[in-house]
Amino acid sequence: MHVGVIAVQGDVSEHAAAIRRVADARGVDTEITTIREAGLVDDCDVLLLPGGESTTISRLLADEGIDEEIHAHVEAGKPILATCAGLIVAARNPQDERVQSLDILDITVDRNAFGRQKDSFEAPLDIDGLDEPFPAVFIRAPLVESVSEGVDVLADWGGSPVAVRQGPIVATSFHPELTEDSRLHELALFDGQPATAETPEVSQ
Amino acid sequence: MSEATDLETLRRGTSLVKRGFAQMQKGGVIMDVVNREQARIAEDAGAVAVMHLESVPADIRKRGGVARMADPGALEEVAEEVSIPVMGKCRIGHTAEAQILEAAGADMIDESEVLTQADDRYHIDKTEFTAPFVCGARNLPEALRRIDEGAAMIRTKGEAGTGDVNQAVTHQRNIQRSIGKLTGMAHEERDEWAREHGAPRELTHETAEMGRLPVVNFAAGGIATPADAALMMQLGCDGIFVGSGIFGAENPEAMGTSVVAAVNNYDDPEALKEIAKDPGKGMRGQANVDLDEDEKLQGRGV
Numbered sequence: 001m002h003v004g005v006i007a008v009q010g011d012v013s014e015h016a017a018a019i020r021r022v023a024d025a026r027g028v029d030t031e032i033t034t035i036r037e038a039g040l041v042d043d044c045d046v047l048l049l050p051g052g053e054s055t056t057i058s059r060l061l062a063d064e065g066i067d068e069e070i071h072a073h074v075e076a077g078k079p080i081l082a083t084c085a086g087l088i089v090a091a092r093n094p095q096d097e098r099v100q101s102l103d104i105l106d107i108t109v110d111r112n113a114f115g116r117q118k119d120s121f122e123a124p125l126d127i128d129g130l131d132e133p134f135p136a137v138f139i140r141a142p143l144v145e146s147v148s149e150g151v152d153v154l155a156d157w158g159g160s161p162v163a164v165r166q167g168p169i170v171a172t173s174f175h176p177e178l179t180e181d182s183r184l185h186e187l188a189l190f191d192g193q194p195a196t197a198e199t200p201e202v203s204q
Numbered sequence: 205m206s207e208a209t210d211l212e213t214l215r216r217g218t219s220l221v222k223r224g225f226a227q228m229q230k231g232g233v234i235m236d237v238v239n240r241e242q243a244r245i246a247e248d249a250g251a252v253a254v255m256h257l258e259s260v261p262a263d264i265r266k267r268g269g270v271a272r273m274a275d276p277g278a279l280e281e282v283a284e285e286v287s288i289p290v291m292g293k294c295r296i297g298h299t300a301e302a303q304i305l306e307a308a309g310a311d312m313i314d315e316s317e318v319l320t321q322a323d324d325r326y327h328i329d330k331t332e333f334t335a336p337f338v339c340g341a342r343n344l345p346e347a348l349r350r351i352d353e354g355a356a357m358i359r360t361k362g363e364a365g366t367g368d369v370n371q372a373v374t375h376q377r378n379i380q381r382s383i384g385k386l387t388g389m390a391h392e393e394r395d396e397w398a399r400e401h402g403a404p405r406e407l408t409h410e411t412a413e414m415g416r417l418p419v420v421n422f423a424a425g426g427i428a429t430p431a432d433a434a435l436m437m438q439l440g441c442d443g444i445f446v447g448s449g450i451f452g453a454e455n456p457e458a459m460g461t462s463v464v465a466a467v468n469n470y471d472d473p474e475a476l477k478e479i480a481k482d483p484g485k486g487m488r489g490q491a492n493v494d495l496d497e498d499e500k501l502q503g504r505g506v
Contacts, residue, residue: 055247112287
């Protein structure tokens with residue numbers, strides 16, 4: 001399997017390490033490419049869109065011409081896991097003109113909804129599809145304000161979605177790449193079957 | 205759908221949360237700003253965060269006198285202006301300044317040698333804070349002492365406000381060279397190295413096993429051009445602080461944008477060539493060789 005980690009900015013090596021752990025555990029032969037320029041996405045079977053600063057990431061994706069390639073990747077139905085800033089960049093409506101949205105995920109986002117860094121936290125989180133709670137790390141995290149039909153909510157925090165799936169895309173407002181627990185990477189990228197268009201669990 | 209998650213298990217200010225914040229800055233450029241107008245320019249240029257201070261290091265040098273934490277009200281203004289993280293600088297060992305910055309909402313605190321040293325003997329006990337800290341270092345033992353005190357991020361000290369990258373290069377090479385040596389040592393040799401250099405023992409072993417610092421490692425101190433930024437990335441830094449280099453330049457917007465682009469393309473000479481054409485004149489600078497020992501900031505807080 002060929003994994004691309006979008007690497008224009010953010011916690012790239014953490015995502016690469018998480019994928020490596022899952023691949024080794026499953027005995028999957030995996031090649032990992034870090035992507036900072038156009039021309040590499042097309043060869044990738046799955047993509048990771050890391051955490052970082054959404055204004056910086058979205059701007060560099062556009063400047064480098066990687067944004068169009070990510071669209072093509074999604075249109076081909078190939079999986080993506082987007083975390084935190086990645087979720088914001090992926091969102092149809094980031095509600096902030098400073099973010100040049102990829103518009104691949106039909107959600108509306110409240111950037112920095114949790115406040116400043118002193119409000120950042122870790123907590124166990126129940127996630128649909130995982131048996132045990134997941135150690136979720138929220139860092140200046142966004143909340144999903146609303147989701148459109150066809151978007152499944154996998155986890156919520158106080159009633160607001162913090163993990164969603166739409167077709168081949170899984171996005172979280174927390175950082176599954178910051179701990180050794182790689183179950184979310186496995187769920188998003190290796191279990192492979194995109195959610196079918198069921199009735200969404202939250203639709204506003 | 206999940207049940208309401210247990211709020212009692214929520215934890216703030218843990219090492220994971222603080223180091224995690226630093227990890228999100230990787231591959232980014234953090235720019236010094238003195239007011240909200242500069243912060244706006246920095247965010248638009250693609251900075252991952254801004255470092256708010258009263259005056260940039262080059263001006264602190266010119267002005268002389270005691271350099272202190274900036275007005276926390278000014279930091280709050282900057283935080284209203286931009287959506288990216290806002291950091292603030294406090295004096296080495298000045299716990300009260302750090303507390304004020306944390307209360308003002310600073311996303312990270314730089315316990316910085318650029319300001320006048322408040323405590324000749326001790327650094328701040330950074331484990332007592334919810335906010336993460338970044339500290340400067342000239343070499344590995346210094347870096348590990350700061351991490352032991354709770355720093356979530358290390359930056360080279362370089363020689364701030366000079367526009368001369370020489371000392372940042374020296375400090376990054378010092379750190380890398382020591383890590384290289386440690387990885388080749390046996391367990392008992394690493395113990396001996398830690399004793400001889402006054403480095404915390406457990407962190408010494410952790411660093412040797414990881415083959416890198418256990419926290420994010422940025423470059424700072426004298427970075428003035430896109431090429432300087434690319435050089436520091438090639439030397440293995442995780443990202444770049446630019447102090448006087450942006451707003452001391454002829455065209456701060458163009459310089460900011462170019463430094464951000466240079467960090468993303470640090471290993472692509474063709475792209476760097478195009479990037480280096482854009483930004484106009486850099487800060488005039490002051491080479492290290494012109495500085496007397498007592499004019500150097502890097503000896504503060506070892």
